[in-house]
Amino acid sequence: MRKILVLYMPVLHAGYLRLFASLANRISEAYILGPEFTQELSPFGKEIRAVEPDVMRKVIEALELFPVVRVLTPATLDEVKDAEILTADEEISQAFAKKYLQGVPVTFEKIFLRWDTTRVKANENVAYARVSTDAFDREMADRAAAEAEKSSDWWRHVGAVVVRDRKIISESHNQHVPSEHTPYAVGDPRDVIEPGTMNLVYSSIHAEQDIVARAARDGAVLAGTDIYMNYFPCPLCAKLVATAGIKRCFFKTGSTWLDAESVLKAAGVEIILVQ
Template identity: 35%
Template sequence: MLILHAPVIHTGYLNFLAKEKEKISRIYLIPNALIESLSSTKPDIAAIPVEQMTCLLSILGYPEVEVFSQKMVKELARAPLLLINDRISRALHKVYFPQSDVEWTSVFLRWDADSIHTEDTHSFPESREPFDVEMMLCAYKESKLSSDWWRQVGATVVKGNKILGVAHNEGMPSDHTPYQRGAVRDFLASGERPELVDTIHAEQKLIAQAARTGTSLYGASLYITHFPCPICAKLIINSGILRCYFSEGWSTLASADLLKNAGVNLARVPM
């Protein structure tokens, strides 16, 4: 059984539906009313209405389509479920199906890593300490939740060997937003005008979450899969984070001097 959150149909969804056709006996679409209860943001007005999505799925060869409701939870909880690994579906799983047998799948598209410009970072000091490697692995695990098609970035913030939070870059207000609207920066050079984007960076999200919960980051260490952009570097400095560990470069390393001059120690953790 597939419980589907599909605000937009793109190649990622088409590839997934074609690949899993033999496995899917019935599709349950998550309605807007339920999405509102599972998310802090309202359903996007650009999302395809459930009625039209039903017609599209029928054309694609899926005639057995229903609108999911809370009345179905007891019955579906006993069946193996297939869920899209996005924010709404993760919330659905947590609230209604925490004990169910769930197979997670991704429909998000990924650029070939070789086509993404990344500055060389081998001039930075390196750390291969087991704890640093472990925290970087945690950041990479988190990055896999990102819907961003350009770079999937994960971050972990640690203080006194205790993880204070993890985050990944994601579209706003929904992780499907880039697939619905596109992005202005699709027409700009890599690394140019990072403020013109609907995506919140992992570092921005971590620091904002800490502010919301009243968690002090003074003296903390940040582990991030990719080198911070200039905007995030300023947030890191003013949050009180004193150590920044990264593994891969970014489109530009212009923020390196900014971080160093502010007393933030930089180190690369090779993975």
């Protein structure tokens, strides 16, 4: 059975080129989803970045990787139903396969091409630089965990300790404002939000946010310090840690989602798991 590539491809970037390189010797034809399919299946309708499929077809043809490159339309859909389909593991391709390729063998290639709903919600293991079993690092990570227990949050207790030259200069925990008693007085908005969704909707200030805010208020410099966490930072806090110039992030547990890990690494922050 012939193997063909069917792909949603609004733009061309390095991720697509890596995918093409990995498939070039395995497929005989490449099909780009036409606008009839993408406009129907995209949760946001037309994408402003998107290049017209026929223009993208010409670009891919110029790469000379595949013998045949076509735009897939409703009129040509039957051309792919007698083949084994390879496509990207992302939501539009999944939706297309589910609706239009029933009974056709489909392989979803694992590669990041763009943010979609599944990837935005996904939690990934943190790719830390190294593991520390140093006694001081353990002490500070345990201190962050102890600080976390001061939190009145119903869902998660997070603590942070900032250290310079092995001396503590700041520590905090996630806390509700204007009072720790706020969730008990008026309730917590997360009570009505499904766990794992709408992660940036909350009424508390995170431990890292509190540390950076108080440093700004007091004129304290965080550049060059280390931060110890019982949980890995969320994407917003990761940006604050990176922008504040903190150089090392120690954590005990937790996963990364959205761009938390990549933001820290781009800023040169070393990520260290404490065991």
